[in-house]
Amino acid sequence: MRDVHVDQITKAVSEMCQSAGVTLSDDMLEALQKAHREEESPLGRHALEILLENAEMATGSALPYCQDCGFSVVFAKLGQDCHVIGGSLTEAINEGIRQGYGEGLLRASILKSPIDRENTGDNTPAVIHYEVVPGDRLELAITLKGGGSENMSRQAMLKPADGVEGVKRFVVDTVANAGPNACPPLVPGIGLGGTFDKSTYLAKKAIMRPIGQFNSDPQIAELEKEMLVLCNETGVGPQGLGGTVTCLWTPIEVYPCHVTALPVAVNIQCHANRRREVTL
Numbered sequence: 606m607r608d609v610h611v612d613q614i615t616k617a618v619s620e621m622c623q624s625a626g627v628t629l630s631d632d633m634l635e636a637l638q639k640a641h642r643e644e645e646s647p648l649g650r651h652a653l654e655i656l657l658e659n660a661e662m663a664t665g666s667a668l669p670y671c672q673d674c675g676f677s678v679v680f681a682k683l684g685q686d687c688h689v690i691g692g693s694l695t696e697a698i699n700e701g702i703r704q705g706y707g708e709g710l711l712r713a714s715i716l717k718s719p720i721d722r723e724n725t726g727d728n729t730p731a732v733i734h735y736e737v738v739p740g741d742r743l744e745l746a747i748t749l750k751g752g753g754s755e756n757m758s759r760q761a762m763l764k765p766a767d768g769v770e771g772v773k774r775f776v777v778d779t780v781a782n783a784g785p786n787a788c789p790p791l792v793p794g795i796g797l798g799g800t801f802d803k804s805t806y807l808a809k810k811a812i813m814r815p816i817g818q819f820n821s822d823p824q825i826a827e828l829e830k831e832m833l834v835l836c837n838e839t840g841v842g843p844q845g846l847g848g849t850v851t852c853l854w855t856p857i858e859v860y861p862c863h864v865t866a867l868p869v870a871v872n873i874q875c876h877a878n879r880r881r882e883v884t885l
């Protein structure tokens with residue numbers, strides 16, 4: 606059994622929030638640079654130039670990459686031989702977000718209630734997905750998930766007869782329907798299979814994967830490649846100004862499903878694809 610103190614967790618979460626809120630990860634920056642090289646529309650290229658300039662300015666000035674500093678979504682993998690000491694794991698994560706958003710001057714966007722709509726003032730609570738895994742480590746991955754792109758996400762319980770063609774149609778329609786509202790170029794995370802709720806979890810999990818890291822199942826990896834081509838054929842383009850790069854990456858996560866079902870979810874991630882991860 607290995608001990609991890611809650612203070613370590615709070616510190617790590619705070620640092621990830623502050624870093625992710627300002628600086629895009631290398632894979633995301635490289636994806637935007639590649640998009641800029643490959644985009645065929647002059648207007649689309651210009652939009653990408655502005656996004657790259659924005660990324661550089663944010664890093665240089667320590668100002669947030671985007672005014673919407675997002676909902677903090679955390680994936681916590683707790684090794685079954687890892688013992689969290691000194692307090693509650695959930696509280697430690699939320700305290701890290703509280704400190705990170707405060708010290709990093711990141712905008713607080715979370716409301717106490719969807720009805721009363723009063724801001725909690727510190728961007729807590731996070732949405733936390735826990736998973737117990739073998740080992741004695743605690744892995745934490747965080748995304749600062751923008752509201753505009755989240756709003757354009759969708760889920761469908763397709764019929765088995767819709768097949769993979771139905772899945773492709775649904776994903777492409779979702780991306781096309783998102784249009785400029787989701788701040789493209791996008792990373793639509795695709796969750797395929799499971800139950801209604803599991804499919805949306807898989808879609809969120811998909812956007813946590815580094816850009817360019819294909820699904821380990823070769824059949825799904827092929828589908829990821831095809832989905833990227835199809836999504837880019839929508840012509841939405843960077844910032845919805847038209848062009849050949851609407852999506853940077855179309856990661857898919859799958860899970861077994863019921864014989865009567867074909868659940869599919871698309872969690873749209875925007876160009877402010879802010880992710881960090883740490884192992885304690």
Ligand code: SF4
Nearest residue numbers: 671751753754788875
């Ligand atoms: S959708 Fe993304 S890029 Fe657009 S405002 Fe929200 S966080 Fe920023």
